[in-house]
Amino acid sequence: MDFYMNKALEQAKKALSRDEVPIGAVIVKDGVIIARGYNKRESSQNALAHAEIIAISKACKKLKSWRLDGAEIYVTLEPCPMCAGAIMNARISKIVFGAYEPKSGACGSKFDVIGDSGLNHNAVFIGGVMEEECSLLIKNYFKSKRG
């Protein structure tokens, strides 16, 4: 799992180099990375431009399908409700995230979009993978902003 999380971290660092909150994601199917994304909210001025949303959109285009069954998403921060909902809508099977997000995380920390059977799909998730690296990147970004 660390291999793919490192790839998600590479994406997060791209966001950092563009002065965006450093969050990155990759989507993997059958062991192959099929899509990548990093947070572009400020540069695109689009409220939807989270790493996961960008990656899901690319993956749908690549597979020419809105159904990403069997795919896994690796993301450096616990998804927000929008992104967790998008992951469920895309029928992604597994979510691996790095840092926990107590304020707005939707894989159980604040909301429980994933574990609930209301949506026509269930996914498994694993949190805290390479947590320190993922978390430090974001913390240092905010520290540099305040400093």
Add this chain to the structure above:
Amino acid sequence: MDFYMNKALEQAKKALSRDEVPIGAVIVKDGVIIARGYNKRESSQNALAHAEIIAISKACKKLKSWRLDGAEIYVTLEPCPMCAGAIMNARISKIVFGAYEPKSGACGSKFDVIGDSGLNHNAVFIGGVMEEECSLLIKNYFKSKRG
């Protein structure tokens, strides 16, 4: 409110004419419709292509800002977690929806993404506006699919 919900219904009918689940949305700011959207999931084969997401993306482009403070969204069906999360991320101030969605609605029916203070924003919502028209359109669509 019926005026704008009728506009959202017009969008839903566009979806219907393209054999999509008939859901439509409009975003209003200062009394002016600034963006419209209708469900395009099947025709675009994109899991993100819900009416609200399309409308929010257009509104951000139009205002050149990810912040849609003061805007209102009118949508024919209670938003799912993805769309409710997107509405919160875009700082939309008010949500007016038509039909309730007991299975996956995120304005209180199944999830409570809007009423919760976890996100850096609060919005007000009103459900059940022109409920019968909005609901019938969707029910008849599914009935025709089964029939």
